[in-house]
Amino acid sequence: MKENKYLLFSGGMKMADVVLRNYTIASVLPRFDVQLGFGEKTLSEVCRKYGVNEEFFLMVCNIHSSDDYFPAPAELMKIDVAGLIRYLEKSHAYYTEHRIATIERRLGDMAAGCEAAHRVILQKFFSEYKQEVINHFDYEESTVFPYIGELLAGRANVDYHINQYEENHSNIDDKLSDLKNIIIKYLPENCSSEARNEVLTDIFLFEEDLDKHTRIEDKILIPIVREIEKAHEKR
Amino acid sequence: MKSDKSSVVVIEASELLTAGLIRTIDDSASFRVTESYPDVAAYRKRPSEAPPAQIIIINPALLADSRRGGVKALFPDSRIVALLYSYINRDLLQSFHEVIEIYDKPAAVLHKLESVMGHNSHESSGSEAGELSDREREILVAVAKGMMNKEIADLCNISIHTVISHRKNISGKTGIKSVSGFVVYALLNNLIKEYEVK
Numbered sequence: 001m002k003e004n005k006y007l008l009f010s011g012g013m014k015m016a017d018v019v020l021r022n023y024t025i026a027s028v029l030p031r032f033d034v035q036l037g038f039g040e041k042t043l044s045e046v047c048r049k050y051g052v053n054e055e056f057f058l059m060v061c062n063i064h065s066s067d068d069y070f071p072a073p074a075e076l077m078k079i080d081v082a083g084l085i086r087y088l089e090k091s092h093a094y095y096t097e098h099r100i101a102t103i104e105r106r107l108g109d110m111a112a113g114c115e116a117a118h119r120v121i122l123q124k125f126f127s128e129y130k131q132e133v134i135n136h137f138d139y140e141e142s143t144v145f146p147y148i149g150e151l152l153a154g155r156a157n158v159d160y161h162i163n164q165y166e167e168n169h170s171n172i173d174d175k176l177s178d179l180k181n182i183i184i185k186y187l188p189e190n191c192s193s194e195a196r197n198e199v200l201t202d203i204f205l206f207e208e209d210l211d212k213h214t215r216i217e218d219k220i221l222i223p224i225v226r227e228i229e230k231a232h233e234k235r
Numbered sequence: 236m237k238s239d240k241s242s243v244v245v246i247e248a249s250e251l252l253t254a255g256l257i258r259t260i261d262d263s264a265s266f267r268v269t270e271s272y273p274d275v276a277a278y279r280k281r282p283s284e285a286p287p288a289q290i291i292i293i294n295p296a297l298l299a300d301s302r303r304g305g306v307k308a309l310f311p312d313s314r315i316v317a318l319l320y321s322y323i324n325r326d327l328l329q330s331f332h333e334v335i336e337i338y339d340k341p342a343a344v345l346h347k348l349e350s351v352m353g354h355n356s357h358e359s360s361g362s363e364a365g366e367l368s369d370r371e372r373e374i375l376v377a378v379a380k381g382m383m384n385k386e387i388a389d390l391c392n393i394s395i396h397t398v399i400s401h402r403k404n405i406s407g408k409t410g411i412k413s414v415s416g417f418v419v420y421a422l423l424n425n426l427i428k429e430y431e432v433k
Contacts, residue, residue: 121422178416
């Protein structure tokens with residue numbers, strides 16, 4: 001069949017073709033503990049091999065590839081919530097250990113060629129941003145995810161409600177977008193352009209990934225939890 | 236026969252899309268498609284004494300051969316809405332008052348038409364282009380120094396509302412939204428010294 005932007009991935013597709021069509025999915029695989037080297041295996045076969053919930057895996061691949069894609073409510077209810085949370089936690093670790101660490105290192109490389117004063121300014125800005133992201137992830141891991149775990153185990157915590165999470169789901173991407181603007185528009189021209197471009201590419205990729213992450217939280221996690229909460233309240 | 240509904244003229248080459256638009260618009264309480272044309276040349280042949288439509292919905296691709304930036308000159312008395320389903324140059328799109336995409340739900344289409352009728356002086360709102368004014372720079376520096384909107388309002392003798400609107404314009408022009416981002420901007424541009432940052 002011809003390539004078409006409205007074509008979603010499916011279980012019968014070769015796993016290699018999924019990654020060939022969208023290379024950013026390669027960075028999603030480790031979060032499912034899936035390794036490259038699929039040979040001719042289909043997506044379904046790969047999921048079975050690694051014990052991954054196929055519905056959720058497909059959903060993540062599709063979210064990463066199609067901006068307009070949104071899973072139908074009936075599909076949402078098939079998802080293994082514990083697996084979803086594991087995925088989110090793995091993503092957090094991946095972001096802090098790899099993505100943010102890489103940006104920080106590249107930013108350092110870039111700033112090495114700038115004036116000392118500018119170097120300090122940039123480092124301070126980025127470490128503030130990094131701390132903000134870490135706090136955000138910590139909050140989810142220490143408050144939101146355990147709450148959902150309790151909910152799944154049939155114990156409802158009356159002191160917390162998923163709406164609170166939604167309210168706290170503040171914009172952590174403002175600073176990242178600010179950094180892009182600063183690098184593109186306001187850093188003096190004497191900073192190395194190669195190093196600058198490398199940082200920029202990293203930021204753009206991270207931003208895109210974070211955007212998908214937020215969509216998974218807002219469009220999949222929150223609606224599912226809200227349904228579970230409703231079921232509890234009816235009891 | 237006179238109608239209370241606002242008149243809409245559709246200029247679009249696809250009969251399918253035109254029919255869909257007419258159906259959607261005629262079903263509404265506030266709008267009515269009075270005429271439709273497959274291209275601009277056909278529109279130009281309409282009698283000159285015919286009253287101008289209040290809204291023109293047109294596929295920007297049909298304007299490719301007309302003068303650059305001539306959309307408003309072509310329809311000086313109408314609100315102009317682009318019907319979009321392929322890539323288009325952003326500058327060209329800016330001369331339209333609103334944009335309808337073919338996957339918009341009927342309710343969204345009508346909502347857009349209503350908003351286009353409501354705002355008569357919409358053009359001047361976006362100030363994305365251009366350098367910061369002196370006032371904006373002054374406010375940016377104050378924000379970077381850690382001052383609150385109220386303090387800035389007192390300092391500059393303006394209302395908080397004005398401070399907020401300046402801040403919006405600053406973000407629109409610079410692309411920077413966070414206070415820390417303003418600090419970096421101000422330091423890089425030597426507008427403040429490091430020790431002035433809280």
